[in-house]
Amino acid sequence: MKEQSRIAVVTGSNRGLGYAIAKKLGQRQEVQVVLTSRDEASGRAAHEKLAQEGVSADYHSLDVNSDQSVETFTQWLSQTYGKVDILINNAGVNPTGQIEESSVLTVKLETMLSTFTTNVLAVARISQALIPLMKEQNYGRIVNVSTEMASLTITPNDYYPLAPSYRLSKLGLNGLTVLLAKELQGTNILVNAYSPGWMQTDMGGENAPFTAEEGAETAVYLATLPDGEAQGKFFAEMRKSGDAITLNW
Numbered sequence: 001m002k003e004q005s006r007i008a009v010v011t012g013s014n015r016g017l018g019y020a021i022a023k024k025l026g027q028r029q030e031v032q033v034v035l036t037s038r039d040e041a042s043g044r045a046a047h048e049k050l051a052q053e054g055v056s057a058d059y060h061s062l063d064v065n066s067d068q069s070v071e072t073f074t075q076w077l078s079q080t081y082g083k084v085d086i087l088i089n090n091a092g093v094n095p096t097g098q099i100e101e102s103s104v105l106t107v108k109l110e111t112m113l114s115t116f117t118t119n120v121l122a123v124a125r126i127s128q129a130l131i132p133l134m135k136e137q138n139y140g141r142i143v144n145v146s147t148e149m150a151s152l153t154i155t156p157n158d159y160y161p162l163a164p165s166y167r168l169s170k171l172g173l174n175g176l177t178v179l180l181a182k183e184l185q186g187t188n189i190l191v192n193a194y195s196p197g198w199m200q201t202d203m204g205g206e207n208a209p210f211t212a213e214e215g216a217e218t219a220v221y222l223a224t225l226p227d228g229e230a231q232g233k234f235f236a237e238m239r240k241s242g243d244a245i246t247l248n249w
């Protein structure tokens with residue numbers, strides 16, 4: 001473990017944006033990253049790849065949809081580090097490829113529920129587990145990975161299938177961000193959401209204009225915010241402006 005480290009947990013960091021965030025955070029001198037995944041084999045492979053890329057991280061399995069897994073993980077974290085400073089809620093699912101997702105009138109309600117389960121309820125679950133540890137130190141930076149597709153004010157109308165399951169789930173995540181921030185007002189635990197933009201990952205596909213590394217930039221910015229900075233805000237990806245800019249919810 002690095003000296004005087006900030007302990008950073010990144011959910012779903014075996015691939016895609018999560019891996020890129022783990023790498024960028026882990027490259028910082030003061031951050032000790034814990035790479036996590038629900039599938040142990042792919043998580044360990046990603047951990048090994050990170051090491052080959054010069055980043056010394058830790059690894060533990062974590063299925064954000066499982067009470068048991070989150071409990072085991074939290075106990076391990078407590079025993080190993082005695083604290084957690086940064087939580088990146090990156091793990092997510094997107095069923096938008098399904099034809100039913102083109103309309104609210106055809107979307108399958110069970111798909112809405114399963115998408116909501118991972119993209120919203122799991123974030124509530126891990127927040128309930130880890131925020132008490134953050135409160136012990138009165139320090140925390142929580143970054144919820146959302147999408148501008150879920151903004152109620154800038155909702156662009158040129159998106160491919162309407163994507164009700166995905167968009168409504170991220171709307172729920174945005175709401176959770178605001179409520180948590182309200183509850184944590186006055187503490188040094190800052191919770192914000194951001195939109196990483198359309199990226200070349202398994203979810204985004206190869207036609208996306210940006211890399212996961214580019215999408216990771218704002219996550220690192222929000223994970224390392226100085227005390228007293230943004231609380232309960234929704235950020236755009238920084239590459240658009242070269243600086244941190246907030247979006248309307």
Ligand SMILES: NC(=O)c1ccc[n+]([C@@H]2O[C@H](COP(=O)([O-])OP(=O)(O)OC[C@H]3O[C@@H](n4cnc5c(N)ncnc54)[C@H](OP(=O)(O)O)[C@@H]3O)[C@@H](O)[C@H]2O)c1
Pocket residue numbers: 011012013014015016017018037038039042062063064065089090091092093094118145146147195196197198199200201202203204205208
């Ligand atoms: N790609 C884009 O263009 C884009 C745009 C805006 C926002 N986002 C958001 O960015 C985040 C990452 O997306 P991505 O593009 O990197 O997607 P991805 O390539 O599909 O990766 C999703 C990650 O989430 C993990 N995951 C899913 N369910 C999980 C669970 N129950 N427990 C633990 N991990 C779980 C996956 O693990 P497995 O490998 O086990 O499946 C995988 O590591 C998501 O929240 C997504 O909504 C992406």
